[in-house]
Amino acid sequence: LIASTTLTSFASVAMAADVPSPNQYYWPKGMNLAKLRAHDSESDPYGADYYTSYHKKFEQLNLQEVRKDIEKVMLTSQPWWPADYGNYGPFFIRMAWHNAGTYRAIDGRGGEEGAQQRFAQLNDWPDNASLDKAKRLLWPVKKKYGEKLSWGDLIVLTGDVALNQMGFKTLGFVGGRPDDWQSELIYWGPGTTFFPNKSSFQVGQNGTLKHPLAATHMGLIYVNPEGPNGDPDPVKSAAMIRLAFGRMAMNDEETVALIAGGHTFGKAHGAHPNSCLSGPPVANGVEHQGLGWADHCIKGTQTADDASTSGLEGSWSADPIHFTTQYIDNLLNNDWVLGTSPTGAHQWHTKTDDKIAPDPANPNDPSKMRPIMMFTTDIALKTDPVYHKILARWAEHPNEFADAFARAWFKLVVRDMGPKSRYFGSEVPKETFVWQDPINMPAKPINQADVRELRKLIAATGLSDRELIKTAWAAASSHRVTDHRGGANGGRLALMPQNGWAVNDPEELKAVLPKLEQVRDKFNAHSVRKVALADVIVLGGSVGIEDAAQKAGVKIQVPFAPGRGDATQEQTDVNSFNLLEPTADAFRNYYRADADNTPPLNAMVDKADTLGLTIPEMTVLLGGLRTLDINSGHSANGVLTKTPGVLTQDFFTNVLTMDTRWQKVAGQEDLYEGFDRATGQKLWTATDVDLVFGANPELRAAAEVYASDDAKAKFYNDFVKAWTKVMNLDRFDLQR
Template identity: 50%
Template sequence: MTDTTSGCPVIHGGSGEPTPGSDNDRLVFPTEGNPNQQWWPKRLNLHLLAHNPQEIRPTDPDFDYVAAFEALDLPEVKKDIEEVLTTSKSWWPADFGNYGPLIIRMAWHAAGTYRASDGRGGPGTGQQRFAPLNSWPDNGGLDKARRVLWPVKKKYGKSLSWGDLMVLAGNVALETMGFETLGYSGGREDVWEPENVFWGAESDWLGTDARYNGTNETTRELQKPFGATTMGLIYVNPEGPEGNPDPAAAAPDIRETFHRMNMDDEETIALIAGGHTFGKTHGAAPDTEENVGPAPEGAPLHRQGLGWENHNGSGKGDDQITSGLEVTWTYHPTRWDNEFFHILFAYEWEPVRGEGGHWHWRPKDNGGADMVPMAHSAGRREPRMLTTDISLRVDPTYEKIARKFKDDQAAFSAAFARAWFKLTHRDMGPVSRYVGPEVPSETFIWQDPLPEATGEQITAADVAELKQAVLDSGLSTARLVATAWSSASSFRSTDKRGGANGARIRLEPQRSWEANEPAELATALHALESVRAGFNETHAPREVSLADLIVIAGNAAVEMAAAEAGHPVEVPFTPGRVDATQEQTDVDSFAFLEPESDGFRNWQSASLDYPAEHLLVDKAALLGLTAPQMTVLVGGLRVLGANHGGSTDGVLTDRPGVLSNDFFVNLLTLDNEWTPQDAAPGHYTCTDGETGEELWTGTRADLVFSSNSELRALAEVYASDDAADKFIDDFVAAWAKIAETDRFDLHH
């Protein structure tokens, strides 16, 4: 019985165990979820802008994780991991006597959630511990992998995060089985709650092709921003598209989903074959509800966070059920070699349904019988392959690479080492964030390398001189602000890419992005280059980089606008940025950073049909902003006239270019009326309530600050009579944060 009258958020009576599906007809209690989200499912989720607050962290506010990690004896940590991996436990026996393959899969699946489209996913914050990832069907059994590592985590505590441990354990697993890894970096500080990531709109796991546009016999366009083909999978369905065992059809899906991680064909094949050199999949019986219990997040309380309780036989060892696929690829599943390729090309293959009722492939004519060991018994059987493995032989491009690796194990080892390092470190950002004794000496193009600084740093007097030179250049306040914003706001807090450092806004592909207004940007950059050249010629050996100058120019415009509002300020600035070269810029990789909208500049691509306010919050989350910071930046950028294309939407002021709180004052004025524009969905016109005179125009990204109750509460603060100076101070602080958020040389 559930007590719905007392207000007590506790289920009274019965065992206390929830009954699946029994609560669909009632609102949740506050301890179960957010009733507001049930009432209004499409309401803005501003929690994206308050992720992992200090209040939920068990570590002290001044805790320095990087320093704690650097103090570890890494060889000793690795020794402890190796001991755990090679000591089989009765509660969950190790396949082939070695947990290494399981741990590699754990590390792979933690890293493999990374998607280049928005930088979300990856192993960086230990998200595999939390829902939904801890309960994805593709992560079946990985709850045991993390429990296997618990003794190591327990020993080192807060000095070794789960994110760092999972990747390090993957490396140790590879090394104990004979592979030489390329290196390792720590520095992944854990968070303490799930990240709000849009993994897909499907309500069911392992559904059909719901996330494809224009699906037909020849085209499968995976929707953005997804990296996996199906909800609940890391990459693609191993049986083939929607379970159809067609390796030719699976190849384009493999290529697309690995491309979404910025992996090329050689990296893709190296990763697939490298991972499948070890271990096995588990499908001793069908993966039905009768055989497999609920995932960790829905498991009974007494299971203590372990899910997928197996009711087939002993429930472990050779009786395991995970994917329902029963496949061991190689003859020596705990040894590094290129045997996978030799086996792939040694036989002709045929599809069959296995013990778990799913499609796998076996050699024709009983080939290879008695060659592959069982994981927990003395028996042997034939090698097996997944449909997606056969794709590496069927696809012409893949086959050429696969044959090269078959004939050259050294080439395969080198390719896998580089691809594995990229897979497990892709979300860490530039190499300046890497820590530990095993960081490789080589810098890779995907790490967005920067050159060493040359010349002496500019002084405070130089900065003042440069500000005046910029203001005398003829560039408007709006253009200076827009250029600085476009440069800095390319930053993504998810994978630490983009930002002002490097001045890549002057390089391809960024200088050609529609969001950056290429023609106007070119004019601004030409003027700033002239200022830079003149200064460097007369002030040698001191030099200003264009990256620093772009930030200085934006700061100068903000300071002038604040002074005109009667509240002089100085925007914080630290020199030291450098200018990247085109050769240091991976054009294909940076293409993923191109914005399709920027609510801060009141713009979104005409091809993008999505509510502007949701896109605004998403960009603010990528920038690592709080809700007040997002609010004050929008209000300031509007009155500074920094809108894309010179649009007047949301410029709710009679004095554009002055850093005033007019946006909020006029947005919340009670005498005005806003009405939708019939000819322009998402746009609105404001008229005087008495005279009917048209006063302003705006978009959903403007009106959300008066219509959304939480954002209106913030807007009211800045619209108040006592808020003029506070508004400027808060804007300057948020502006400086955006400009310096990629300065990893100043902070970890």
């Protein structure tokens, strides 16, 4: 389990002197549970209920007033970071786009919510160079509205204000993103070097990118503007764009709309070479006050002509602070030639190099006009036949381009917020999109008397506790707090693709779901209030658990909150839902040995993380579920009890006892057998995710709590609490 110490591990991680080092410093392969500790609200300065109460505070805002404040900041150039053309609009759009563009459809991580761009490592990524200044410019607005306006919402609203001020009509603004208070532990890639170091390239020879990564380079939000690993080949660059934007949940049309829309505005900055710049914020002295990339080559008063960020230089349009179709027209109507920026970066210029764009520091001075430019990634859109076709259509039909950009921008900045029920504010667009995973709510929801009747109907189905509990878990545990998708609500367990996922034992589901559907139909046939299948599934879990505890002689009540709805197959985008399929679920002792899958123990922590569980919650749930016998494929692994199907502390007592000797099964990666030390009799089989509760000191400490003789009541209480938490993860209505 824990790798032995190697001297090379000391050399591989550079730690600051005189600070305590995490165990991973000495044993890099050791298990890291830190992610789960982040689910504790103790480090949130607004207190434990901030995450659920933020919305109420946000709704007190007068958005028109906030918009005016942002616009004022946007049009007031500051001497410490002068605005190009007197307008920070393009700079602010880049900030919002980079905050959103970290979103990964595969695991739902990244995105606008939480405003992780404020923290290392995102704040320090080379791709986010200079955006530290954008957030500082906005501080007076943040200060004025404090708790009512999170950074996450402020950044998105600022992008919206910028687009509007420069003449573009967006679909509307959605609020409701509570902030994070610490840097989130996210696996951004295997490398320890950042872009532009060549070894930061994460794409394999055959164009593959390991799941769940989306960025092609460590330290970039998406792709290298100069081409894959600096190779200015537009064809190869198009492949990278398709890969990275696809992982961001964008199709070809959305991808082109975003790039063409974004690069309509602003410019790239490469006044001075990289050697002029100090390190990122995290590497600078305290006197820099959290700002990075200080430019020691600036002589005299800083002007907009001094800015260095990417090292590329120039604008795409002759009118970079207004929404136009110039990006598309310029790209399609010119012959582009490969050249270099003043700092030596690959970029493209027109054959004639006409000086048609304004100077950022002197926009009204005709004598200072400059030529326009394109990146290799822009030329890629012209070179790739599919992208080209889209651009050519929009060149003819500019309204279609504006509409596509508005829709793609909206999706970009709200994609990680989950369903529409999490949107807040007076500017939420009315239109519903399939990527919002819509759900139909019953017009008249059921009440507590109905719940009592439904409990009886469920008990009369003849379904076993195991079947009821396993079905409820399959439905609810598909939720992920990372982008608030999935869960029991919507009843999508009965729809494609979820009903066919291997982890859900489709054949078993085929027998169970019709019986629960009959409960729904029977009830709805005579009642004016209607119940959704989703509610029946979750209530079935409560019925099953209560009965399984009763078999141990313990009377418990599993709280049930009615109020779910069902979705139709048409409302369910199969491809997009397939991304939610678990490749591992330690709670059902399921692990798929895909080449891309992370080892079982990491996968267990990751699953618990996407369910928002703490270490004790993960522990009590996993141990309790083992005794309930709900493993995928009905495997006996880790079912460390003589009474499978009865809710007991047995898993903990049996995993911790010294009476059992464990031995790896020869030739099997992840399988162990437990023998009675005294008799030699084989007692159990188990996997890594079972035995780790005895082997890992921190998990053993938690398991000891639930194995203790005086912890019986605590075990049942904590199990029910953790179970209910998972069942209600997608009940955003209850969290307000």
